[in-house]
Amino acid sequence: MRQTPASAVLALLVNTSAHAQELQHVLADKADRFPRLNFTSPAPLIFHSTFGLLQQWPNTFFQNGHTIAACTLEKNTNLYHARGDSSFPPSPEWFGLDAEMSYFIAGAMPDSHLLTYRTTKDVKCLYFDGTSASLMDDGSMDAQMLLLHNNSANVPDRPAFGPPPRHDNGGRHFCGHDDRDANCTHWNPLQAEYDRASGLCDFIAEKKLGGPGWGYEGVVRMNAAFELIWCNFSSPSARLVSWLNVSAPLLDGVESDRRPWEAEMLEDGNAEPGPPTAPPRRGAPSGGGGTRWPGRDHPFQAYSVYEWFHAAAKRYGFVGGFPGRGEARISIDSGGLFTFYDPSLEHQASARAQLETELYNLTAAGYWPSPADPIERQSALAHLTRRRRAQRAVNVSAVDGLYMRAEVEDRMRAALGTASDGCSGVDWLLTIQEIVTSYGGDLYDLSNLLSENLSLADGEQLRSRLARSREVVHGRWIPFYEYPQYTDDRLETSFAPSARESQAALERCRTQYQPCDMDELSASEQTTYAAVAEVLGAICGTLLPVLLSIEQLWLANFNNASAPPPEATSPVYKELELTLSNNKRAVEELMAWLGWADQWTACTPGCDLGQVCYIPIWPVMGMGRGRGGPPGKGRGYGYPPRRPGGMNAMHDYLSEPTCVDAEHYPPS
Template sequence: MVFLAVLSSGKSNSNATAATRLAIGSLGAFKFWAGQLESYLCIIRKSAAAMAQRICLQRALDHPRPDPAVDAALHATNNSTGPPSSGPEWLALNAEMGYSIFSHRGGELDLYTYAATRPLRVLYVDGQSASLGTPGFMDSQYVITNTSIPLENPDPGPGQNRTIEAARALALCRFGDKHGFEGVVRMATSFELLWCDFAKGIQLSTSFLCPLSQPLAHAPLLGMINATDPYYEHQWDSEVQTTTSLGRDQSATSDPPVPDPPFYARARWNYARSGEREFFAPGEVPVILDPMGFVSFYDGLESLDAKRRAEGTSEGPRSRHRLYGISADDTQTVQARLAEVLARKNAENWQMDSDRLDWRALVLTIVQRYSHPIVELRYVLDRHDLNATEQAIEVRGLAYDILMPSLDFAHWHSPEPDWLSEGIRKCATAYTSAPLLPSDLNHSIQLIIGAIEGTLSRICTTIYSLFSQTIKLSLPVKPTYTFNSTLENEARAKIPEWRGEIEGLQKWLGWSNWADCDPRCKTNVSTLPLID
C-alpha cells in the first residue's frame, strides 16, 4: 500500500488529536497499523507477514525545534572518517538496530544520534521492505523506481548486497527529489530511515564512540567483558573490512587487529527485543501516516488479481503474494496514483488536517471490539472439560454477544438467507455507515473503508454462520438440561467444523495482539523471526 505521511521532529502539535497523529503515520503505528490496512480484505494483519506491496508517504506534525523524543534516529558506522555530513545514508530508529547491523561486521563501531530540525517528508514502504534475503520484499521498490521485478533475488556475490542497496537508495532518492519527499522508511525487525541528504532537515545530536576506537587504553577492560560474555565466540578479527552502509569506504587496512565491539554476539537478540517493543500499539510513534495518501497494490490491479486466481493464492496468506508478473498498465496505474497523491501533498505543503476523521482510532476500536471474543470462542471450542452440548451452548451465547448490535429480530421470521444477509450487512457497515463530506472521500479513504468493511464482512459472516448453526441444533436455553445423546452426537459432529472456522478467521486476520507464545515464555517476549 502507498501512504502519504511524515516523520516527526519531536512532540506532536498539541492542537492535533492523538487519533489524527496516528492516522497520518506513526512509525510505531506502522508495525501495528499501517501494515494492517492492506485492502478491502483486512484491517490489521501483521505487516511483517505481508509483502512490501504498500507504500506510504509521511510527514511529521510541526514542531519548531529539535526534540529529544526523536533522538532515536541513529547512524552506526565502522568508518573512521566520522559521521556523514551530506548525501544519502541510513538511520536506525533505535540504538539496538544500529548497533546490531554494524557490530557483527567487526572492528571499531561508532553510534551517532541525529535529531530532526523540522518536519520530514518521508515515503513509507510497508511490509518487510528492508529485508534483503527473501524474494518479494523489494517488489514495490522496483515499481517505484521503474525497474523490472526479478523472479528471484539476484545473487550479488560476497559482500555486494550493500552495493545493490546503495544503488537502490540513490534511485529512491532521485524519485523523491522529483516528487517532493526527502526520505524512505522501511521495516525489517525494526524500522530504518533512508535520509537522502544529511545536510538537510537533521542535525547531529550526540555521538557514542565505541571503546574500540582507543584499543590500547581499553583492551584490558574489553578482555574482561568478553571473557564473561556467554554469547562471545571470538575476540579478535583480523579480516575486518571497514565500510559505511552505502559502501563509501571499503578499503582494507594494515592496522593491527582490533577487538569486536563489547557483547557484539548479543546484538542480534537485543535487536529482536527492540523490535518486539514496536510490534504492538502504539508502535514507533515519531512517524505519522496520512490516510488520505494510501496507495495499494490490492486495489483493482487486474494482472495481479488474475495471477493470484491462477495460483490459487487469493484467499491464502498474503506473505505468498508477489508483484512479479504485474503488467505494464498496472505498473503505470500505481505510479500515476502515487504521483497524484504526492502532487496533492506538495500543493498542501504536507500539512495535515486534525479535524478529519481518525481512521486509526476507528481501526483500533474494531480490533478491541472483536479480538477478545474471537479468542474466547477459540478457547471454548478447545475445552475438554465440557461435553459437546455444553460447548455448543457456550458458542451460541458468545456468538450472540458479538452479533447483538446487528441482529434485528424484526427479520427473525424471514427466510434464512434474508435475515442472515441483512445481519451481515449491518454488522459489516456498523462503523462506516455515517455519510462523509466529498472532500473527505478521496480514493485513499474509499480504500480504507473497503478494508474495514471487507474485514468486518469476513468476521461477521463467520460468527453469523456459527450462530445460525447453533440455532438449528435446538439447544436448551439454559446450561442445566437433561442429557440428550442425539443432541450430543449432533453437537460433537459440529465442534471440529466450528473450531476450523475460528482458526481460519484468526489466521486470516493475523492481528498483532494475538502474537504471543502459548504458553508464554518467562520474560513474555513476543517477536518476529529475524529475516535478512
C-alpha cells in the same frame, strides 16, 4: 462457505436411521446459510496489509510488502547514525530509530562513532511495508524496485545482498553488484542498497516532492526494527545534538575474525581474499578497506545482536501475549495508500488469482472445496491462512507500472496538501485495527469452543461448551442485534437469517464503519473502504448464522436451569453436535480467508519476565552466538543458523515461536 456436499459430511457423524436422514437435509440447509468466500478476492489482502503498517509482528509474518504510503516522522524524534570512522555522513545514508540498531550495524568497531540527531519539525517520508529493509531475495524489496524501475520486466536480476561475484579474468577481485565491470578491484556488499537509496531520493527530487528542509526527506523501511533512509544530512529538519566516540577497549589475546563475507568465500572454496586495492566505491561501508571489522576481540559485538533484536521486540513485537504498539513515532497518511493488490493493476491481479486458483485447488469463482479428510483439511486451511506470505508483486506490466507510478506520485503530492483531492480525514489504520481487535481473539476462541470432540456421555459438558460459545458470539452482536418476540413453536422462524431482526442486525454489523459521507472519500479511500466492507461482510455474514443457530439450540433445550441436559442418544443431542460442527467449519474457513495468522500465533506458554517471543527477523534471526549456546551457530551477516532445513527450518518459528533471552539467543 461449504463446498463439500453437506450430506457427505453429515454421514460421518450420524447413523443412517430415518430420523438422521431427515436431519441431514435440515442441517445441510443450515450449513448453506454461511456466505461463500472468494479466496482470490483482494479484499482480505488489502485489509490485512493495511492493518500491519508500521507493525513488526505482522510484517515479519508477511514479509512481502504490498503497500506504499506517505507518512510523517514526528517533531522532536531522536535518530541515530553510527559510523566506523569520524567523517561526516554522506548523503543519502541511514538513521536508526533505535540506538541499538545503529550501534550493531556500525558502532561496535575499533573506531566507532554514534551521532544523535533530533527532528526540528514534522517531516514527510515515504513508507514501504513488509520487511522492506531485509536484504533477501524473498520479495521484501519488490515494491521499492518496481517504483524505481516502473515494471517487473525492468527490475534488474541481481541479488539484494550476498557473496562477491566471481570473475574469470585471471584472479578473484572485490566487485560491486554490477558484473559488467570485469576489472573491478573492490567489492561493496551494500552497493545495491546505496543504489536503491539514491534512486528513491532521486525520485523524490525529480518529481519535486521534497528536498532539504521541505516535503519528503526520507524513506521508512523495516527489518528487525524501523530505519530511515535520510536523503540529505545537511537538511535543517534534523539537528545534530551529539557526536560520541563509542569505541570500546578490545579484548587482548584474541585473534580478530575475518569480515563475515570473507569467511563465506573461504567456506565456499573461493580464493583467499585480499584487501581492496582501489578506493571504495560510492556508498562503501564506513572505514574503507583498512578498517578491521570486529570479531571475538570486541566485548559487545555478540551481545549487540541480541540488543538490536530485544530493542525491536519489546517495542514492536509480541510481548505479554499481545502484539506491540507498532512504530508510534511515525504516523501513516491512511487516506492516500497505494496497494499492489489494487484491482486496477490488471496484469498483477489476474496473475495472482490464476496462481492461487492452481495452488489451492479453487473453483473458477475462487471458492475453496474443503477436503473430506480432516487432517488434509487442517493442513490446507493452514496454507490458505498464510497464503499472503508467498504472494509477490512480480507481474506488474508496463501499463500497470505507469498507473502505479502516477498514483503513488499523486498520493504523495496530495499528502503534502498541494492537491485539491484531499482525504476525508478518516483514520483507516485505526478503523482496521479496531476491527481486528474486536474479532481476532473471539474468532480464535470460537474455533476452539465449537469443537466436535465431545464426550457422548457428558451432557453437562455439552451444556457448558454451548453456554461459553453463546457468550463469546453474543458479545460481538451487542451493538447490532435486537432479540425478536418469539414463541417456542416459532423459534426457527424467529431466529432465521431471513428474519427482520436478523437482517437489520446484519446490515448494522456490515456498515458499522461506513463513513457518514461517502462522497468525501478519495480514490485510495474508496479502495480501502471496499476492502473493509467486504471483510466485515464476511465476518458478520459468518457469525450471524452462528449466533442464530446457537440461540435456537439454547432456547429450545438449555434455557431451563433446572432441567437435565438431553440424553446423549437423543436426536436433540445429534443436532447439537452437528450444528456445532457446521459452525466450527464455517469459522475456520473465515479465519483462513481473513489470513490473520500473526494474530493467532504466540509463544505458548507465555514468556517469563526478561524474555521476548522469537520469530526470525532479518538480519538478526541467526547472527552472533548466544552466550549460553554453542559456538559457530551463526553463519555471519544475515544468514540463518546452521540447523537441518536451513531457511525453511527458520520458518518453523513462524508457526511455533519460542521465548528467548540474552542467554539463549538465537534459539538452537
